[in-house]
Amino acid sequence: MPIRLITEQPDFPERFTTFLGSKREASVDVQEQVATIIADVRARGDDALIDLSRTFDRVDLAKLGLRVTDAELDAALASIPPETREALAFAKARIESHHARQKPADDSYRDAAGVVLGHRWTSVDAVGLYVPGGTAAYPSSVLMNAVPAQVAGVPRIVMVVPAPDGEIAPLVLAAARLAGVHEVYRVGGAQAVAALAYGTQTIQPVDKIVGPGNAYVAAAKRQVFGKVGIDMVAGPSEVLILADGNASADWIAADLLAQAEHDTAAQSILITDSHELADQVEKAVEGMLATLPRVAIASASWRDHGAIILVPDLASAIPLVDRIAPEHLEIHAANADALAAKVRHAGAIFVGAFTPEAIGDYVGGTNHVLPTARSARFSSGLSVLDFMKRTSILKLDAGALEQLGPAAVRLAAVERLDAHGRSVSIRTNR
């Protein structure tokens, strides 16, 4: 049973705060274990990857090889049914056209003092894409990671994906081929993140690591940050559905379970102003659960982390939405646009009952790698900007330096940095 919270009850503030703070996955053990894994990969390189993959993914990489060859990628693409290939190509084209609009423009202008100011965007040289593959295969995540990297113009795009029991779904490899990934390695978890950050005999290090993953992947990304850049921590999936009394209980139940089936640590929440809808949704979820192949995962997620929150009216739910800062927010209500406009913290908003989050997962065109665990308060979904950085540019001539110089000399003096002052005055006091 998911928990039920009613805003009008006196203990709501306390219960809501406890709910927000509740951990969905073990963290202390994971941190320590991940630190050990990273140290092992740094010390022993490929040998550590082989041993750790044997332990966690039951695969013998010494036999199979770490790198997926070009021939294997071609064979995977050739092996998939034409309709699936078309669906992948359709998704890729939509993701590409949306992300192309995110490409930032360089800027350069001369101000009143004659100073030229501006900035120039360049891509990172090498990026590592983490594609999850422990309990499910995610060809769509390959596209969501690789397409923005391509649009940004990254010259070296490397992908890592675990091969549990030696297998990587052919669709994942096909998507990598289709999206123009340059190198693919069959390694996952914290060891893959460590290899991308520090390099091994086989895997050259990258400059930035992006992509979602489980708790081990998330902890590893946090721990290698600084050595390399990371996008954000995109962990177990979440959905929050805001619905009025006219919404369809079946559609909501289906959408809640679409997140719950990702992971036992996934979280699905319904906020509604209708007690009747809340009861109907709970019933519909119970009915649908049994029909899902991933019933065990979805039930555990719904039972342990699911929630139904009752509010007097949907407008009063907005501050709760902002505090939860969900990865995905769906709004099933007559005034969905107006409600969406009021929300400040959410990774992605799906407006109206005909916009199931699953469309965003695959073919909507927006990115499905999104901030989780309330981090939408301060970060955004994956975009072309994650693969680029900005260099500022400044140009002065003698006249401009005459104008700016005295204030700089003054500030250098108060900071007692004489060499700074001299580097300006040596040019202006000629």
Ligand SMILES: NC(=O)c1ccc[n+]([C@@H]2O[C@H](COP(=O)([O-])OP(=O)(O)OC[C@H]3O[C@@H](n4cnc5c(N)ncnc54)[C@H](O)[C@@H]3O)[C@@H](O)[C@H]2O)c1
């Ligand atoms: N936010 C997003 O955009 C998005 C997209 C897709 C998936 N996801 C999330 O990504 C996650 C995928 O998780 P997954 O587990 O299926 O795949 P994963 O690839 O993230 O993790 C699998 C790896 O975890 C490591 N591992 C497993 N158990 C371990 C242990 N006991 N000790 C050390 N390492 C261990 C193994 O090395 C294995 O290769 C899910 O939580 C899903 O919700 C998020």
Ligand SMILES: N[C@H](CO)Cc1c[nH]c[nH+]1
């Ligand atoms: N909902 C996930 C992001 O939280 C992404 C995904 C991939 N495939 C299906 N769903």
Ligand SMILES: [Zn+2]
């Ligand atoms: Zn999904």
